[in-house]
Amino acid sequence: MNPEKHATHTSLAARDRILRTAHALFYRDGVRATGIDRIIAESGVTKVTFYRHFSSKNNLVRAYLDYRHREWISWFSDTLARYGGCPDAIVLTMEEWLRTPSYRGCAFINSVGELSDALPEVAQIARNHKEAMIAAIALVLPAVHQRVELARTVALAMDGAIVRAQFDDTPDFALNALKRIIKSLLIE
Amino acid sequence: MNPEKHATHTSLAARDRILRTAHALFYRDGVRATGIDRIIAESGVTKVTFYRHFSSKNNLVRAYLDYRHREWISWFSDTLARYGGCPDAIVLTMEEWLRTPSYRGCAFINSVGELSDALPEVAQIARNHKEAMIAAIALVLPAVHQRVELARTVALAMDGAIVRAQFDDTPDFALNALKRIIKSLLIE
């Protein structure tokens, strides 16, 4: 009855392949620009298999955003810790991300711009994602009071750097500006 | 020979109606989500008329971004001046924009996310737009040296506020965070 419990390893592999392919294509080319047929062909399944796992493209988009959220947040938390879990870790972690060759901005910001009318809950999904990002940031900030409010402000500057690095040739300016803003906020 | 010189007032009206309709729909619903047929129907022209003015959808998109750029920059400069042309005018101008009911974020950030592969020059168009925005900001900042560099940093924070306000219910947090960042940057 419960598909989660009855899923075999082969079915998990098929579902997983679809989700990974969708993630790669949706993130790289955009959700609207990517057709179901393309995802089906590149993940090596058939249409029936696909529609048995995801009853519609919108459901696949929801699964993609959920998958992206979990992957990105765990990568972000781990990388902040790897760089020492101090305020400086923020810019270093961002630098590592923004210099990734496959970097194409924030999947959630991009999806809100693309889908706000077609998939209304995407705004709420984006808010949840940013809230988790803010919580991770707060952990590496000094324990001033209103630490979460400070983390929110830092997160807003990060979003500015994220979109700026998306259309600049190099992320250098975005990273320098972010560093300057964080330093300035922490001096007070 | 020169279509600019031979254009009659009726033809200008038709071209203008198409451009305004395209602007409204592209900005509200996104470029990929808006079909040519819809723009044609809502601007009250026929397909032949449309394709006489814009030889392809991509050309219409370019014209839309150019139109948006000129309109937005002149509104932004005027509004900064209207609020006194001082640093405080930045947040007040942003507040006026972000509280507009039709607010849907920055047309250029949205277009980069949607079209970066389909229309490669959109990244350059976005950079040009932000450069003009930075120049307008610099005019209201105190005449410190490196004023333009300061304006660039302020612009990055504005971009953060722009995307944040796009998926929040109210722009209150984005505006407060922006105010805090600008104040902090100007204290030094």
Place this chain on the structure above:
DNA sequence: GCCGAAGTAGACAGGTTTGTCTACAATGGG
């Protein structure tokens, strides 16, 4: 008054989109 530019209505081509359908094979747990 003629001619070119710009307008009208609407059919059409060729491609792409999402989603359904039939028919059949493999496989693993009760």
Place this chain on the structure above:
DNA sequence: CCCATTGTAGACAAACCTGTCTACTTCGGC
């Protein structure tokens, strides 16, 4: 060992996309 689940291949429907085409009208400048 049987049967539900999951998989395969591929045709199909119905809508939508961009762009072209024919055929006719309106209007302004030379």
